[in-house]
Amino acid sequence: NAGVTQTPKFRVLKTGQSMTLLCAQDMNHEYMYWYRQDPGMGLRLIHYSVGEGTTAKGEVPDGYNVSRLKKQNFLLGLESAAPSQTSVYFCASRSSGGYYNEQFFGPGTRLTVL
Amino acid sequence: AQSVTQPDIHITVSEGASLELRCNYSYGATPYLFWYVQSPGQGLQLLLKYFSGDTLVQGIKGFEAEFKRSQSSFNLRKPSVHWSDAAEYFCAVVLPTRNQFYFGTGTSLTVIP
Numbered sequence: 687n688a689g690v691t692q693t694p695k696f697r698v699l700k701t702g703q704s705m706t707l708l709c710a711q712d713m714n715h716e717y718m719y720w721y722r723q724d725p726g727m728g729l730r731l732i733h734y735s736v737g738e739g740t741t742a743k744g745e746v747p748d749g750y751n752v753s754r755l756k757k758q759n760f761l762l763g764l765e766s767a768a769p770s771q772t773s774v775y776f777c778a779s780r781s782s783g784g785y786y787n788e789q790f791f792g793p794g795t796r797l798t799v800l
Numbered sequence: 801a802q803s804v805t806q807p808d809i810h811i812t813v814s815e816g817a818s819l820e821l822r823c824n825y826s827y828g829a830t831p832y833l834f835w836y837v838q839s840p841g842q843g844l845q846l847l848l849k850y851f852s853g854d855t856l857v858q859g860i861k862g863f864e865a866e867f868k869r870s871q872s873s874f875n876l877r878k879p880s881v882h883w884s885d886a887a888e889y890f891c892a893v894v895l896p897t898r899n900q901f902y903f904g905t906g907t908s909l910t911v912i913p
Binding site for chain 1: 809832834836841842843844845846849851890894895898899900901903904905906
């Protein structure tokens with residue numbers, strides 16, 4: 687049982703390049719989330735999904751797109767990377783049984799945009 | 801505005817000393833409350849959570865937290881800190897009927913010998 691995994695762990699991009707971050711979970715969770723973590727700002731929600739084929743915007747969605755084609759996977763895309771997107775990105779998942787269910791986090795992806 | 805506040809950006813304690821990390825929220829309804837810990841270079845791990853019942857909840861690694869409705873607080877405590885507790889601690893809330901977690905900005909804990 688791997689839990690939540692993220693690919694890649696590190697990436698360096700040039701401004702304007704695109705990339706996709708992959709999140710996978712093997713816990714059969716309905717809900718999945720993408721956050722970014724910046725110093726002094728905690729975790730901010732980018733997008734989330736409440737089920738296969740559904741996505742919704744979070745607090746800071748601009749410049750990102752997501753897709754949830756399979757229940758176990760949640761992809762985060764950057765179409766044209768900007769230096770402001772330099773951050774550590776975390777994926778999380780949780781079950782739909784109740785609002786008190788905790789989120790389980792992946793190890794993070796450290797992205798640098800030059 | 802609705803928010804989660806962790807007023808202490810950084811705390812330093814001696815090993816063996818007691819610890820209290822503060823968390824306040826400002827929401828109309830009582831949210832579900834969580835404390836997470838993040839070790840350097842790692843993801844977040846749940847320490848404990850509160851959603852109803854006894855306002856003093858026990859978590860992993862010897863941590864506990866107390867929910868005080870009158871103060872809109874959910875402070876994290878540990879009687880005796882160990883060097884391995886050095887990490888970043890995040891308070892988070894989930895509002896009833898919402899699927900989103902709202903995180904505080906975190907408190908960084910340093911433990912000195």
